[in-house]
Amino acid sequence: MNVQITRKCQILFFIVFSLFINNNLISQTIRGNNNVVKKEREVSQFSGITISGIFDVYISQGDKEKLIIETDDNIQKYIITDVRKGILNLQLTDNVKRLKILNVYITVKELESLIILGGNNVIVSSALTTDELEVYLGGESNLSLNVLAKKMECDITDAGIANFNGKVDFFDVRISDDAELNAFDLQVDVCKLKASGFSQAKINVINKLDMIVTGDCNVYYKGSPEIHNRVFSGGGFVIKRKLEVE
Structure with missing residues (x-):
């Protein structure tokens, strides 16, 4: 009898404790107040960008580095930005929920590296001119990139989707998992x-092409x-597409 009472007490304690923890977590969740504002932040010189969160990011090239955050004014302090060793780091704290607008506008003088993690939507609409560019795209992020470069190295993984246009002399790209590359x-x-997993790649090559294609990916x-x-190995395929004549 005492054992049953003790067990019931333990279960009751666990339920009460769980409710307390859940209520505490809910109370810590930060929601936007719908008062959207734009705020510029001071940044030192940087040539690399790392993004982690659920941002809509718009990158442009200019004469001076610049950073503007557009979101609810009570959320601004929960967006972490800093520059370390020439890298601009952009991150959102985990307890921020239900945001309608979370836009970031970045102006960079010279971009050499771009790392995107999480569920971001990143757009580089105007042509980005650089000698060399390294790109890592992971999570469920999307990247639209207009680039003019001598060399670009790119890793696309997880469920990332990359849409590229412009011109590159040497393109070294690795795509894996369920990622997608649209670069016609x-x-x-x-x-x-190098393509693997269940990925899909579309590329436009003039002179020389080296391919390692494994898994169920399509090129x-x-x-x-x-x-x-x-x-070439696995259940995928490689198909040559004709160039459209204008």
């Missing part, structure tokens, strides 16, 4: 492609490149 509008002179390519190395 990116003119590439030399391309090194579509335009142009008439000389294929130097081709390693």
Whole structure:
């Protein structure tokens, strides 16, 4: 009898404790007050950007670095931004919920690296000119990038979706998991492609193409490149698409 009473007490205590924890967590959740404001933040010089959260980010190239946050005024303090070793870090604290607007406007003088994690939507609409650019796209993020570069290295993983246009001399790209690369509008002179998992890649190559394609991924390519190395295994396929004549 005493054992049953003790067990009931333990269960009751667990239920009460769980309710207390849940209520405490709910009380800590921060929601926007619908008073949307734009605030500029001071930043030092940077050539790299790391984004983690659920932001809508608009990147442009200019003469001076600039950062503007647009969201509810009571949320501004929960958006963490700092520059360390030339990298602008942008992060949202986990307890912020239900935001209608969370826009970030970044102006960069020279961009050499871009890391995107989480569920962001990042747009570089005007042509970004740079010698070399490294891109990592993960999580469920989307990236639309207009770029003119001599060399670009890119890793696209998880469920990331990349839409590229512009012109690149050398394009080294690795795509895996359920990621998607749409780069028919990116003119590439030399391309090194490694695709795996259930990914899909669309590329436009002029002179030289090296491919390693494994798993159930699909690769579509335009142009008439000389294929130097081709390693292919798994249930996916490689298809050449004709260039559209205007």
